[in-house]
Amino acid sequence: MVRYISLILFTGLAWGQARDQPKQTGEYAELKIITIPDNANAILDSTNLHREVTPLVFKDVQVGSHGIMIIKDDYYAIIEDIEVFAGQNNELTYTLELNKEIPRLKGEIRQLKLYRNLSSLVLSMSIIGAGASIRSAADDQYIEWKSASGEVASDLRNQVESKDLISTTLFSVGGFSVVIPYYIFEKKIQFLESELYNWENFIYVKK
Numbered sequence: 001m002v003r004y005i006s007l008i009l010f011t012g013l014a015w016g017q018a019r020d021q022p023k024q025t026g027e028y029a030e031l032k033i034i035t036i037p038d039n040a041n042a043i044l045d046s047t048n049l050h051r052e053v054t055p056l057v058f059k060d061v062q063v064g065s066h067g068i069m070i071i072k073d074d075y076y077a078i079i080e081d082i083e084v085f086a087g088q089n090n091e092l093t094y095t096l097e098l099n100k101e102i103p104r105l106k107g108e109i110r111q112l113k114l115y116r117n118l119s120s121l122v123l124s125m126s127i128i129g130a131g132a133s134i135r136s137a138a139d140d141q142y143i144e145w146k147s148a149s150g151e152v153a154s155d156l157r158n159q160v161e162s163k164d165l166i167s168t169t170l171f172s173v174g175g176f177s178v179v180i181p182y183y184i185f186e187k188k189i190q191f192l193e194s195e196l197y198n199w200e201n202f203i204y205v206k207k
Contacts (some may be wrong), residue, residue, distance in 0.1 A: 032056070137163055
């Protein structure tokens with residue numbers, strides 16, 4: 001609701017300059033607004049934001065010309081001039097058109113975040129798993145080294161030390177690798193989130 005009010009102030013200036021001043025009389029009438037789908041916001045003459053969502057009724061509307069704006073999240077806005085008549089059923093129905101960019105962007109962002117999280121988990125577990133396998137092999141060779149002698153013992157000792165170093169390195173890299181997919185995917189996610197912000201925070205009128 002706050003977002004709409006800030007948008008109305010900006011849009012109302014351009015809207016008010018683009019249309020003639022309403023031709024009104026001293027008579028008043030009710031104006032009912034219906035939208036398909038419902039739960040949309042309606043603004044009369046760029047400043048009168050109804051507290052309820054559609055279907056709704058504006059009471060005590062001066063008979064004559066007015067401007068109406070219909071806004072609903074994920075849908076194109078509707079802006080048009082209307083006429084309110086005395087002694088008649090002033091009921092207007094609007095069919096809103098889905099703005100497909102918003103659900104598309106939301107879907108892409110959700111998918112990229114899923115890939116990012118899965119990639120982090122798989123990459124980290126793969127590297128740590130390799131480190132654990134090498135450490136296990138080093139433990140087995142360490143047991144052999146304790147009962148070996150001569151060149152065999154020396155060779156086993158070198159292999160154990162080498163495997164210990166490799167496994168320790170892999171454990172460290174495995175922990176750090178969690179952030180690699182975040183770095184790879186984050187730039188694209190931030191770009192899409194910026195696009196989504198623009199679509200969600202500005203009024204787009206379907207031409």
